[in-house]
Amino acid sequence: MKILISNDDGIGSPGIDLLTRVMRTIGDVTVVAPDGGRSGMSSAFTVSKPLRLDKVFEEPGLVKYVSNGTPTDCVKLGLNEIFADEKPDLLVAGINHGANSSTAVLYSGTLGCVFEGCENDVLSIGFSLCNHSWATSTQYLEPYILPIVKKIIGLNPPKGLCFNVNAPEGPIKGAVLTRQCRGHWGKEFEHRVDPHGRDYYWLTGEYFNHEPDATDTDETALSNGYISICPLKIDMTAHDYIRVMEQVNWQI
């Protein structure tokens, strides 16, 4: 099996090292990752500057490339330049240092990788861990990674679908299927004044869960100590609502 791995924390993060180590046991791994942190990059790509793609490591079963681009650029470079003749069988992204549940799906560079693989009809799975520290323990998550990957492969899911796996930080009770929790980020900026008297703002923010009592969301799974497995689709059309809109005359 040929496996493409990327992330948004950069080639040097412990999360991508763990994911690489685990995935090597079931296939040939090609890593294409950013040269540094690209958190919060969503599906951003780069058109305003040239991109690099440099091979930095190679041994039997493992090749690593680094790029100056976004997570999405890395996957595009991997699929177009390295896997130009034959697609990989699987893309895995992460392990992200920090949760990518609920509305974080919109902003996550890890899921940017996953969506890019999905758009190119490659089975794609993102892994994230609910702790931003690179020093956090991954011992609880590690034994779950391969079983989850194998079960998802076994589904043989249709095109256009991909998977978002989030793990709690501490001991894990099991894995459950979830949906994205509704919520939003508020109180988002810390306002400061620079030494020259000009205002500036640091993005910080606080997450507000809009359905804290729901039993089937990713947020609830994580706060109860379970791994959340959520299927996502890249078609964002509100198909049901088209039926509602058809009741209105759109002749202008």
Place this chain on the structure above:
Amino acid sequence: MKILISNDDGIGSPGIDLLTRVMRTIGDVTVVAPDGGRSGMSSAFTVSKPLRLDKVFEEPGLVKYVSNGTPTDCVKLGLNEIFADEKPDLLVAGINHGANSSTAVLYSGTLGCVFEGCENDVLSIGFSLCNHSWATSTQYLEPYILPIVKKIIGLNPPKGLCFNVNAPEGPIKGAVLTRQCRGHWGKEFEHRVDPHGRDYYWLTGEYFNHEPDATDTDETALSNGYISICPLKIDMTAHDYIRVMEQVNWQI
């Protein structure tokens, strides 16, 4: 009516000027836009550097701010700092110079603005025109903008939904409801060698339509000379597929 306007082409683009001029006829407009082009930024936000938010223009009914951030940062700054006490009634983004149909929804900074408004429960609509040139004529689109905005407001759509409006470049036959077309970008890079002998890559690419014969997609509407109005939802959960996954034992 209080209206927030942003875009991804920057404060100086003709598209945002036209949108501002049109929207002023129905409300008080606040523009918060990037200080330059931010195409392809998706829902990226900025955590690694401080953000600016500078008022650059003010007269009755119109205030303009510029920021060094992404499109998403601009909307976040608008909603958190300018509209901290009371949300705007409407967010409109664009008019983007270039189509945001099919898979472009994933990458578009214009739709990044729209998704950010939607996540904050503000009725949000993105406008894009199928021509990247700032010199292209907007005469055909202009008379459609307000009627479309008014019809969408009249729907009083539920939370979590937003709207993606794309217009063909030339004469317009009317407006139709659509869904996102399936497709992908391929042949994405132009490979060059720099004067020092190192490889580099420019992102270019070619769009491949996976359902060219479909009659209800945004791509078909545009190629037939119609404005495409597509409802989108920010919940990306594949709800139907959860039912399929439930047939598998996820105990690990």
